[in-house]
Amino acid sequence: MNDRRPFSAARIAIVAILSVASVFFLLPAWFALVNSFKPLNEIQAGNVLGLPSRWTVQPWIEAWATACSGGSVCNGMSRYFVNSLLVAVPATLVSTAWGCFNGYVLAKWRFRGSDAVLFLLMFGTFVPVALFLFPLSVIFAKLQLSHSLAGLVLVHTLYSVPIALFFRNYFVGFPGELIKAARIDGAGLWTIFYRIVLPTAKPILAVVGIMQFTSIWNDFLFALVLAPSGEQLVTVGLNNLTNVQEDVPHYNAYMAAALIAGLPTLLVYIAAGKYFVRGLVSGAVKG
Template identity: 50%
Template sequence: MTHATTSRPALSLGRLALFAALGLLALFYLTPLYVMVSTSLKSMDELRQGSLLSIPSAPELNAWAKAWSSACTGTDCNGLKPFFLNSVAMVVPAVLISTALGAINGYVLTKWRFRGSELVFALMLFGVFMPMQVVLLPMSQVLGQLGLANSLAGLVLVHVLAGLPSTTLFFRNYYAGLPDELVKAAMLDGAGFWQIFRRIVLPLSGPILVVTLIWQFTAIWNDFLYGVVFSGADAKPITVGLNNLANTSSSVKEYNVDMAAALIAAAPTLLVYVLAGKYFVRGLTAGAVKG
């Protein structure tokens, strides 16, 4: 008896060239990250003697420890830890609130339309394209009137309002693809507004929830403008702390500490994309940005 054998098709020259080009591009984009990591693991003596691309001969975490707990950010020498904790305290509620409100808005604008709902959505859509600098003065006045100026609560409010147009857009476009018959059938069974949302719409919102959470987390964590404008001395986020650390003058510029600090500031967003990046792509293809 003869067995049919299947062989994999040989790689064509074009495919090999494509893989080589992709490999070179990946190497090009990963080189800065490698330089940051390797520099953060070197001592200052090794940095002075070695080259930028050399592998650390004796890796150490002293620069990381100093960046976290004792590096000077202006006149304060407590490292990035207070700024990191401020960002966590700001990002978690801001992301959850803006995502929840965006889901409700999208639900209303697609399944509970009212006269003028399209106009309301169009007006909210202006917020997606509005430059951040436009709202600085009116927002500062509003925060002052509410007694939230220079506080973490004020920063949370600013990011919720700034993120609401984007979250509404995401959920509105996603919910537009859900069959209206689901809502109508639930209404015939006596379900109300919140029951339909909790039991029918929300369980179907997994892909867009992941997209919105990642989008909002990245945008808020990496924001510098709102953080530097609306935060007080004890409420500055990690981006402001990193900027202060990098611009603090000293007799010796410690590049290893600066690189470690930059990696500490970027670690949460990198971790989120590594762990949930594939779900982000799936959510986008499931209708997150389709009109």
């Protein structure tokens, strides 16, 4: 009996701490959610944390289609949302696939300068985004990449090269005997990767893919500086929407816009969350 008391007390303390942390973390999301379904006059009356007395989807319609984000632009978040999809989806797919191949090469194929490449990749993980902004803006102007979203896809793909380290750490544990046997049978670099190594990489692909999509979708600095002026992304659109000067701020529409901006990453985690957890458990990001 006495042995169980410390365990029970510790368990209660852990549950209490996690519960408080969860409430603290979820409170902003709850605040945004309930206020996005309220009429504006109800928010102005002071009801900001309670449930709406009258539910309405008008703030969501306004945030998506008619909210003004500066000047005479009143198209809501829809165009920003589509632009972000056009950047985030291909950039995630290309950078993840490229990182997977690079990680495999670094882990299993020795070549001259491989240690230097590994060091540079490790160094690249610590370089802040802001350091790239000015040189990239000059390069964009010289190569005329600032007129299309394809330039942003290229930037995110190149900036994500260090994710090869995640794949490299994962593939280090891959049985080298299988690769040697395949090379003896005449298989080359690409054949071994595509037919033998890649089918075993689903956990790390899920982990890195989710991380990449979340990072690219939530990017603000590259989107602010490098995106074409008429094709800005959802983070910039949300910033413009919430900072627009209005006689009466439409807080309910702002909350709906914030939820719209965060919805894709939430859906990705819901759809692929179990694969993400399996990847972590199976050592997809082991060091």
